[in-house]
Amino acid sequence: MRLAMLATIVRREALEIVRNRLLVASIVLPPVILVALPLVLGMFPGDTGKDPPPEYVAQILASRPDWASLTREHLIAAFLLQQFLAIFLMMPAYVPLSIATFSIVGEKQSRSLEAVLATPIRTAELLAGKSIAAVVPGVVTSWVAYGALIGLAGLLLGPELSGVLADGSWLAAVFLLGPAIGLVSCVAGIIVSSRVNDARVAQQIGGVVILPIVGIVMIQALGGYLLGPREYLIATVVVGAVGVAGIWLAARLFGRETILTRWR
Amino acid sequence: MNATGAASPVIRTENLGRRFGDLWAIRGVDLELRGGEVFGLLGPNGAGKTTTVRVLSALIAPSEGRAWVDGFDVREQPDEVRRRIGILTETPGLYERLTARQNLEFFARLHGLDATTRAERIERFLRLFDLWDRRDDPAGTFSKGMKQKLAITRALLHEPSVVFLDEPTAALDPEAAFVVREAIASLRGAGRTIVLCTHNLDEAERLCDRIGFVRGALLRVDSPERLRNGSSGPTVRIELGAPATEDQLAALRATPGVVEILADGGSPDVLSVGLADLRRDAPAAVRTLVGAGADLLGLREEARSLEAVYFEVMGSRPQLEGPVG
Numbered sequence: 360m361r362l363a364m365l366a367t368i369v370r371r372e373a374l375e376i377v378r379n380r381l382l383v384a385s386i387v388l389p390p391v392i393l394v395a396l397p398l399v400l401g402m403f404p405g406d407t408g409k410d411p412p413p414e415y416v417a418q419i420l421a422s423r424p425d426w427a428s429l430t431r432e433h434l435i436a437a438f439l440l441q442q443f444l445a446i447f448l449m450m451p452a453y454v455p456l457s458i459a460t461f462s463i464v465g466e467k468q469s470r471s472l473e474a475v476l477a478t479p480i481r482t483a484e485l486l487a488g489k490s491i492a493a494v495v496p497g498v499v500t501s502w503v504a505y506g507a508l509i510g511l512a513g514l515l516l517g518p519e520l521s522g523v524l525a526d527g528s529w530l531a532a533v534f535l536l537g538p539a540i541g542l543v544s545c546v547a548g549i550i551v552s553s554r555v556n557d558a559r560v561a562q563q564i565g566g567v568v569i570l571p572i573v574g575i576v577m578i579q580a581l582g583g584y585l586l587g588p589r590e591y592l593i594a595t596v597v598v599g600a601v602g603v604a605g606i607w608l609a610a611r612l613f614g615r616e617t618i619l620t621r622w623r
Numbered sequence: 624m625n626a627t628g629a630a631s632p633v634i635r636t637e638n639l640g641r642r643f644g645d646l647w648a649i650r651g652v653d654l655e656l657r658g659g660e661v662f663g664l665l666g667p668n669g670a671g672k673t674t675t676v677r678v679l680s681a682l683i684a685p686s687e688g689r690a691w692v693d694g695f696d697v698r699e700q701p702d703e704v705r706r707r708i709g710i711l712t713e714t715p716g717l718y719e720r721l722t723a724r725q726n727l728e729f730f731a732r733l734h735g736l737d738a739t740t741r742a743e744r745i746e747r748f749l750r751l752f753d754l755w756d757r758r759d760d761p762a763g764t765f766s767k768g769m770k771q772k773l774a775i776t777r778a779l780l781h782e783p784s785v786v787f788l789d790e791p792t793a794a795l796d797p798e799a800a801f802v803v804r805e806a807i808a809s810l811r812g813a814g815r816t817i818v819l820c821t822h823n824l825d826e827a828e829r830l831c832d833r834i835g836f837v838r839g840a841l842l843r844v845d846s847p848e849r850l851r852n853g854s855s856g857p858t859v860r861i862e863l864g865a866p867a868t869e870d871q872l873a874a875l876r877a878t879p880g881v882v883e884i885l886a887d888g889g890s891p892d893v894l895s896v897g898l899a900d901l902r903r904d905a906p907a908a909v910r911t912l913v914g915a916g917a918d919l920l921g922l923r924e925e926a927r928s929l930e931a932v933y934f935e936v937m938g939s940r941p942q943l944e945g946p947v948g
Binding site: 364367370371374378469470471473476477478480481620 | 683733
């Protein structure tokens, strides 16, 4: 793997991304909402005149005994904030998917890959460069948004709630599970894009990678069960393994001959 | 000189073939191209031209046989082959959101050119093709002709020893087509080998040193002049008062010096006759026809068009089913 080749591919992909306004908007706008929304909900958690049902509180504290010292109001706010952790994982999921599908479907439509493949680049370098260009913006966006959320939460919500946002479950999810999801999402984008010729269709099909995240949201919101750092670490290992298997499949689809003779 | 240090053909193939599933796209190709040669590949759509170019560009592997480009084996040393070739694909295949300069910069980097060389060559080629003033405009805003010129520039940027051009003047206006043809002539002058895939017979005749007719195999390879003259040597066009009878044709065939009779005169009472020697055999052919009762209206030496040769080699001439309009 030659770094100069990788850098060349990543540089070109980046140039294309910044010139695609739709793509840039889909990368930049959601993080703003995902940072603002939990802050607003943390500041105004709803009608605090009523105490939540005791069995509900007990269920939350069973999942997160470290929250026992929080006031009832903060406990509700902490529970609401925790819901956003799973939603936060959407960022490293949909951004790489969007970039990978736009990139590969775009190359298929413009038939630009043949000229690239006729240069001394190796297909592994091309695949790696495209993957880096797709995964990094999603992961970095989620990290920057997370940093902004922590900083603003410290200012607006106080140390107890900002502490909730910086606990082990958030750190494991944002810094470990997030990149693993980004990898799977990118690989899904590559695999689906090799079969379809419309970026939007590819995104809709590739969007199935978001379903497990939606599942986490549902489990947490409906059951009152909150995933902890351990669960997120296990999820990282499982998702990472799926990602590695996906790379193997994507690499098979990314052979010179396959691209030139079977991609339509 | 090439990788082996010997003066050998720049492109050489031995029994080259490629199949997709059970279908052979091209088979049994034996070819040698020398440095500075412009070689035309002519054939109908689906004849195997693109497959041949892709195999020679080390984009796809041969299913049988071998090929070398600049001394490097396309199967064993594909990276070395790709370093030495430039290719203009059937469609320009540009990155339309990137500017002309960014498109070229990307490919120059892939070919490992340093910053100074990149800048110098990008300016030189953009000026040559009259694109310098549009260097910072996105390629998507270019006309078809400008895109084609930019794609040709991309193929030449790293100064390859072999250039594959697939329909280089398609979609170009006469001025741009002229520039491209001049560029091809200039590349030949610089010792580069050019493989030109085209449907344009006139262009092939004007540009190519040799032409290869392709249809699943390399059917015939020769210079345009020799192809026109045919294997039978000179051809005469004989105009008769009425369509020739079977007896007259049989007598003509039996005449010494008559090599072949082509039903290619354009009307039933015109014969195209291949002769071994024009001065010696034409009078004998005329005497035979007149002796067999034919009314002779005229005779002239015929230089066959490349189109006629093309249909002859391909084995069929398409027929219009009825009048148009």
